Amino acid sequence: MTQQDPRHTRQPAPANPASPADSLLRDAVRRNKGRATGVFASSALSAGAAVALPAVVGRTLDLLLARDPAARGWLVLCAVLVVAEVLLEAAESWYTGTAQARSTAWLRTRGVARLLGSAPRDAARFPPGDTATRLSVNATEAGAAPGAAAGLAAALLAPAGALVALVLVDPWCALAFAAGLPLLLLVLRAFAVGSSDSVARYQQVQSVLASLLTEALAGARSIAAAGTVDRDRARILAPLPELGVQGHRMWAVHGRAVARSGVLLPLLTTAVVLVGGLGVVSGRMSVGELLAASRYAALAAGVGAVAGLLGTLVRSRTAARRLSEVLALPGLTHGVRKLPPGGPGTLELCGVDVLHDGKPLLSEVSLVLPGGTTTAVVGRSGAGKSTLAAVAGRLCDPDAGTVLLDGVPLRELGAGQLRAEVGYAFERPALFGDTLAAALASGARTATPAEVRAAARAAGAENFVQLLPSGYDTDPVEAPLSGGEFQRLGLARAFAHAGRLLILDDATSSLDTATERRIEEALTQDVGPGTRLCVAHRLSSAVRADQVVWLDEGRVRAVGPHRELWHESAYREVFAATAQGAGAAQEAVRPGLPGAIEP
Numbered sequence: 001m002t003q004q005d006p007r008h009t010r011q012p013a014p015a016n017p018a019s020p021a022d023s024l025l026r027d028a029v030r031r032n033k034g035r036a037t038g039v040f041a042s043s044a045l046s047a048g049a050a051v052a053l054p055a056v057v058g059r060t061l062d063l064l065l066a067r068d069p070a071a072r073g074w075l076v077l078c079a080v081l082v083v084a085e086v087l088l089e090a091a092e093s094w095y096t097g098t099a100q101a102r103s104t105a106w107l108r109t110r111g112v113a114r115l116l117g118s119a120p121r122d123a124a125r126f127p128p129g130d131t132a133t134r135l136s137v138n139a140t141e142a143g144a145a146p147g148a149a150a151g152l153a154a155a156l157l158a159p160a161g162a163l164v165a166l167v168l169v170d171p172w173c174a175l176a177f178a179a180g181l182p183l184l185l186l187v188l189r190a191f192a193v194g195s196s197d198s199v200a201r202y203q204q205v206q207s208v209l210a211s212l213l214t215e216a217l218a219g220a221r222s223i224a225a226a227g228t229v230d231r232d233r234a235r236i237l238a239p240l241p242e243l244g245v246q247g248h249r250m251w252a253v254h255g256r257a258v259a260r261s262g263v264l265l266p267l268l269t270t271a272v273v274l275v276g277g278l279g280v281v282s283g284r285m286s287v288g289e290l291l292a293a294s295r296y297a298a299l300a301a302g303v304g305a306v307a308g309l310l311g312t313l314v315r316s317r318t319a320a321r322r323l324s325e326v327l328a329l330p331g332l333t334h335g336v337r338k339l340p341p342g343g344p345g346t347l348e349l350c351g352v353d354v355l356h357d358g359k360p361l362l363s364e365v366s367l368v369l370p371g372g373t374t375t376a377v378v379g380r381s382g383a384g385k386s387t388l389a390a391v392a393g394r395l396c397d398p399d400a401g402t403v404l405l406d407g408v409p410l411r412e413l414g415a416g417q418l419r420a421e422v423g424y425a426f427e428r429p430a431l432f433g434d435t436l437a438a439a440l441a442s443g444a445r446t447a448t449p450a451e452v453r454a455a456a457r458a459a460g461a462e463n464f465v466q467l468l469p470s471g472y473d474t475d476p477v478e479a480p481l482s483g484g485e486f487q488r489l490g491l492a493r494a495f496a497h498a499g500r501l502l503i504l505d506d507a508t509s510s511l512d513t514a515t516e517r518r519i520e521e522a523l524t525q526d527v528g529p530g531t532r533l534c535v536a537h538r539l540s541s542a543v544r545a546d547q548v549v550w551l552d553e554g555r556v557r558a559v560g561p562h563r564e565l566w567h568e569s570a571y572r573e574v575f576a577a578t579a580q581g582a583g584a585a586q587e588a589v590r591p592g593l594p595g596a597i598e599p
Contacts, residue, residue, distance in 0.1 A: 021321040024142070025142065025149075028103045035099035035102070036095075038091070042091040047154060050085055054165075057295070104143030107139040107142055111326045117332060118329040119395060122330060130208075134326055137203075137206065137319075139319070145317070159300045165292075166297065170276060176274075177297055198253055202247060202250060205239050268297065276293045337408055337412040338413070344406070345372065347367075347405055347533070348367070348405075349365050352391060352402075354384075362391065365388065369531055370546075371406070373546040375533050376548045377536060378548055384551050394422070420443075423494045423501070425505070425507035429486060429493070431486070433476065434475060436476055440472075447496040452472070458492070459492035460518055490507060500530045506535045516538070543562050547559060550574070
């Protein structure tokens with residue numbers, strides 16, 4: 001069994017790996033400036049309490065040793081500072097959590113909006129598993145940036161304040177501590193540089209693994225039917241060793257930073273205590289000042305503790321790079337023009353070209369679909385039929401040329417009217433909603449219950465829907481429906497919102513010929529008037545169409561009634577190449593059938 005390997009799927013290359021990510025994180029911080037300020041303020045006040053506490057404790061100790069009655073008040077101040085520090089740390093945690101939650105929600109909303117606002121062919125550049133990873137794991141990591149940035153800025157206040165206080169207590173102790181700071185900064189720099197590369201590779205392998213797993217879940221029946229469970233399991237899990245390697249690299253970088261700072265910081269603290277002890281012996285310092293100096297040295301050494309926040313920012317920035325690739329997708333912009341009232345739905349394609357990776361999918365396509373007519377699009381596999389259907393309803397824009405509906409370019413139409421007047425039904429419809437009724441009613445406007453039922457009858461769906469235990473109130477996920485029944489529901493949703501142009505992209509491929517014929521008759525008699533564009537594989541669909549567009553390698557080979565095109569042997573071969581062609585052909589040439597022709 002051949003399956004596409006997401007590792008070989010074309011990934012969009014970031015034009016600038018730093019600027020878009022940094023801009024995205026700055027926007028996230030600005031949108032959460034209130035909570036980020038809360039993180040900074042609570043952390044800064046907590047740092048202030050932590051800086052003040054050693055001096056207060058040292059003063060209290062000196063007063064207690066001197067049996068001074070004022071020691072009682074200083075003891076109360078010590079207790080107040082301890083309680084304040086605990087409460088402020090709790091406030092910092094709350095602000096950090098809410099800032100991350102809101103930033104994550106904002107990033108996910110932007111990502112989903114951009115994906116849905118882009119042309120489907122552009123959004124498809126990201127495999128489903130990779131997309132899920134970017135919008136879930138990566139969004140959460142990037143969303144931690146506002147809280148981590150504010151926390152990092154505040155976390156540096158305590159070591160800076162402690163170092164200043166150490167200078168005030170005893171400059172010699174401060175000098176002893178400052179002598180080791182360059183080494184500590186080198187440790188932090190090595191940690192940041194090493195983490196950035198390992199985190200980026202880890203997140204990339206994560207996405208590959210998610211893409212492979214999503215692909216396997218979608219093709220579970222094919223895997224089971226082919227008997228390739230063991231082989232596909234090995235294929236899916238193949239990235240795990242690389243994931244382990246990158247995970248080990250991340251923890252190795254972190255471990256080295258912790259080990260080095262774990263050796264360096266106690267040495268600096270010991271040096272301060274040693275210099276302070278000599279100061280006590282010489283009479284330069286009191287015992288309380290020595291205690292304060294040792295505590296300040298410990299606080300100043302806390303600069304090594306910022307490695308955790310620094311690591312969070314590194315992961316956030318790397319994740320933001322991956323999210324910025326999604327946000328860089330080109331969106332479909334819309335105009336404000338409206339269609340002329342009561343227009344027949346005439347569709348025109350003028351010199352349309354569509355390219356993909358430099359390869360032409362459609363070339364110089366010029367067509368007119370008269371209002372109120374049905375046009376069948378036929379051609380061999382890969383001829384460009386679905387691309388033409390996508391361009392006709394502006395699911396994507398052509399790279400050259402113009403598409404007009406009733407004389408108005410689709411690019412200039414407002415989004416609301418475009419989707420209200422142009423409807424689609426697909427080969428594999430997706431039904432969204434808590435119930436079948438809600439799924440069928442969903443669209444540019446919400447269809448009424450009466451419209452939903454009428455559309456279901458026209459699509460031949462009402463009978464099997466009523467047999468479900470909850471009828472139209474059945475959850476689509478729980479409905480035991482066949483592929484053909486799902487297609488009929490997709491058609492029903494399209495019929496319920498039919499405007500002046502309805503595009504059926506292989507929307508009846510799972511239906512039997514008799515059901516397809518009944519639906520085509522209902523489309524003519526029971527669904528509102530308009531223009532129909534049908535991607536057809538069956539000869540019967542071409543026979544009943546008002547005109548046929550014959551595509552060959554992205555170009556229009558011929559346009560005309562089926563009866564005239566049938567004289568071309570190459571046109572007949574298009575249908576002979578389909579699995580259902582032979583049966584459909586016999587039905588189409590049966591005497592008495594409208595539009596039948598003799599072979």
